[in-house]
Amino acid sequence: MSTVQDIMERGPSSPRRSECLERIRAVILETLREDGAHATAVPGLMLYRWSVKRPSRPRVYRPSLCVVVQGEKQVWLGSQVFTYNPATYLVSSIHVPVQSSVSRATASEPYLALCMQFDPEELVDLLGDAWIRADEAVPETGLWVARMEDQLLDAIARYVDLVRHPEDVPYLAPLWRREIFYRVIRGEGGQRWARLLAASYANPAHLAVRYLAEHFRDHVRIEDLALLVKMSPSALHRHFKALTNMTPIQYQKRMRLLEARRLLLSDVPSVTEAALSVGYESVSQFTRDYARFFGLPPSKDVKRLRLAP
Known part of the structure; x- marks a missing residue:
């Protein structure tokens, strides 16, 4: 598989690629007039817009295909760094806590991106016996980046355009969604994704x-x-x-802390309730773990996040 640096240095986009990127940008800008994330009526499709760089923040990546159409994003999985931009895409085959940041965005050229969440079950029937090799001695990392190919980008553009045509979603979304995953499996790095999908079962x-x-x-x-x-x-x-x-214990702890933070930012009124709801038996231990992971105790961290632009 090509390195990210190789992919970024391959020269200007083809006319077809530029047209597809512009079509997707237009839908995102039309849907998101301000910065933020938007869940669409198209199955599994989220749209994102940020007009400033966003510092590294912890979050959970779910099984998904992530595409940047303007700007750049970086994701840290332990010591590994994954960078993706309009020339590439990122696949997460598992639920995994990561650190991520928007590393390229301005008011005049905001970061624009989309994410297609999937259930591995919907992809298994795309994998012929020749693809399935679930007996790997050591599993591969559950995140990876590959070069965006024109046929894949065209299928993604058609899928995103369904945001404008909700009446077509029941009929065309399943077809184009299947095509997108087929193009990924047939494209650069597809064998690795097939192995990961097979391994997930x-x-x-x-x-x-x-x-x-x-x-x-x-x-x-x-x-x-x-x-x-x-x-x-x-x-x-x-x-x-x-x-x-990460180890299983580290994984579980990060999942608990990220969910607790989400609860505290939504409707959970107290630190104690958040701690107990994610499985902690000791509120003091929860507070220590939270401060160690996020850099501030729960109440101060939530206050900071609510005051942030």
């Missing part, structure tokens, strides 16, 4: 990630998780870290 480390993503509030012993996915605790630790760049 057969590889024990993927099963462990899916279980923790759904049960991060529960008390989960590593020994019990290893038994559940039929691995030894040491093997689970090694494979889980290869996939997520």
Whole structure:
């Protein structure tokens, strides 16, 4: 697979690519008059607009295809950095806590992007037997970046244009959504995505990630998780870290803290309630973990975020 630097240095866009990018930009600018994120009526499609750079912030990436049509974004998974822009796209095959930042955006040329969330089940029937290799010795990292190809971008542009034509969504969205994922699998890096998708149903480390993503509030012993996915605790630790760049305990803690922050920013009235709702038994331990991860105690962090532009 090409490096991000190789991809960024391949020269100007083709006329077809420029046209597709402009079509997507027009829909996003028409839909989002101000900065923010917007959930559309098109299945799984989110649109984003930011007119200033956004500093690195923790968040959870879900299984999704992410595309930048103007600007640039960076995502950190442990020590690995993934950069994507209009020449590339990013795929997340798992639920994983990351750090992300908008690294290129201005008022005159705002960051514009989209994200298509997916359920791996909807893609399995696209994978012929020749693609499926779920017996990898060590799982590959659950995030990756690849070069955007013209046919894929054209299919994405048609899908995004359904925002303007909601009456067509029931009929055309399933067809074009399937085409998009087909183009990814057939394109650069598609074999890797196919392996990850197949592994998500057969590889024990993927099963462990899916279980923790759904049960991060529960008390989960590593020994019990290893038994559940039929691995030894040491093997689970090694494979889980290869996939997520963190241990199972680190993964669960970050999922809890990110959900607690979301709750505190929405409708949960107290730190105690947020701590208990995400699985902490000790509020003082929650406060220490929260401050260590976000840099401020819960109340101060939430106040800062609410006052931020």
